[in-house]
Amino acid sequence: MSDASRAPVREAVAAWCAAQPAPGPFQPGVTPVPVSGKVIGEPERLAMVEAALDGWLTTGRFNEAFEARLAAWFGLPHAITVNSGSSANLVAVSTLFSPRLGAAAICPGDEIITVAAGFPTTVNPIFQNSAVPVFVDVRPDTYDIDPTALDGALGPRTRAVVLAHTLGNPFDLAAVVDFCARHNLWLVEDCCDALGSRYRLPDGATDWRPRLPSADDPSLWAASDQPQAERHVGSFGHLATLSFYPAHHITMGEGGAVLSFDLALRRIAESFRDWGRDCWCATGCDNTCGKRFDWQLGELPRGYDHKYTYAHLGYNLKISDMQAACALAQMDRLPGFVEARRRNFDHLAARLSDCTDLLALPAATAGSTPSWFGYPITIRPEAAINRVDLLQWLEQHRVATRLLFAGNLVRQPYTQGRTFRVPAPLVHTDRIMNDTFWIGVWPGLTTEMLDYAADQIRLFLGRDFD
Secondary structure, three states: OOHHHHHHHHHHHHHHHHHOOOOOOOOOOOOOEOOOOOOOOHHHHHHHHHHHHHOOOOOOHHHHHHHHHHHHHHOOOEEEEEOOHHHHHHHHHHHOOOHHHHHHOOOOOOEEEEEOOOOHHHHHHHHHOOOEEEEEOEOOOOOOEOHHHHHHHOOOOEEEEEEEOHHHOOOOHHHHHHHHHHHOOEEEEEOOOOOOOEEOOOOOOOOEEEOOOOOOOOOOEEEOOOOOOOEEOOOOOOEEEEEOOOOOOOOOOOOEEEEEOOHHHHHHHHHHHEOOEOOOOOOOOOOOOOOOOOOOOOOOOOOOOHHHOEOOOOOEOOOOHHHHHHHHHHHOOHHHHHHHHHHHHHHHHHHOHHHOOOEEOOOOOOOEEOOOOEEEEEEOHHHOOOHHHHHHHHHHOOEOOEOOOOOOHHHOHHHOOOOOEOOOOOHHHHHHHHHEEEEEOOOOOOHHHHHHHHHHHHHHHOOOOO
């Protein structure tokens, strides 16, 4: 379809968007205050219609453009899309079990350090690959891993660390990366809630950069002599993951991505995403390697079509080009979205700052500039408040809340009977399970909504909000 023939369709989409009524004024107690949501408009709708008119449907030109732009945002050479953030974690962790990595590959029964205070799909791929999660506690102020617990969690079969940046707050990357470098461990950063968060290593810290081992050097890390600067989270580990569910920083409806610094890791990740195939040709392309009918792999006859040769126990986790088109348009909004989340977080912090005798408010990790996913609050013991009562009060007044995901994964029904290790009591994780919740900071919230949410918390606490 020619560009000129698409003009009437574009005009119709633009006219429809212009005709949509603006949201009405905020009505306290009537208008919902959601914890999350999407912000899309004419650019996203136009892009999705353009992709629909292409009729390509699976990953195509919009996906190629989005992957390139996403990788550039992180300062990394490689990004591949998948159909969810959960799939991104599955692909990233599975990549480290690939026989392509030789002696560096993780094996079933090996241990991977993580935390129990988070979302299950950060940890599930460890179970799904028959490895053993080792759960350590978190810090009560940042809700991220307590790095002082790492040494006590190390065992003879420890091979990796897999952690999420909780609610957009970067974990202590200086400590975690240094631990991984000293013990030659893989690092996967789950950035599903942290797109746009940044971190700067402290002065004097070794700037360890991930690398792939070789026959001559088995190390997974190398010290960099580059000037230290603030970098996006996701650019510190061997692999990183993102989610583009509507609740997240940008959206394509459903979707996610895996980021990598190395072509070999990208190709392994793509293989797991694309049925486990050995071929790395893009959709619709043939013979990228130049020897499609000249491979000898496995016990197949020489010359067996490389497009139908499989190296991994894979899946089909690709997205549609319409999804990629939406996300590509969202990239233009991303800096504004990140700034709005930080501004909304700061606004709530100021409105609740005199409630710290009853509520523990969150703190950004030292050296970080978070792109907040939510505003976590923990009820102090001395407040003598039942969390359920407070949450029901807020829900009654149309202020949505969420718990910090699974609370403590080792206490969830699905982990009972599974193999994992807990080297020390999860004291703060249990406190989060019992006393923590969060409210929204997403860009669709107005100042009036934020004030109303803070006022309802203050009212429940018996605090003046005039």
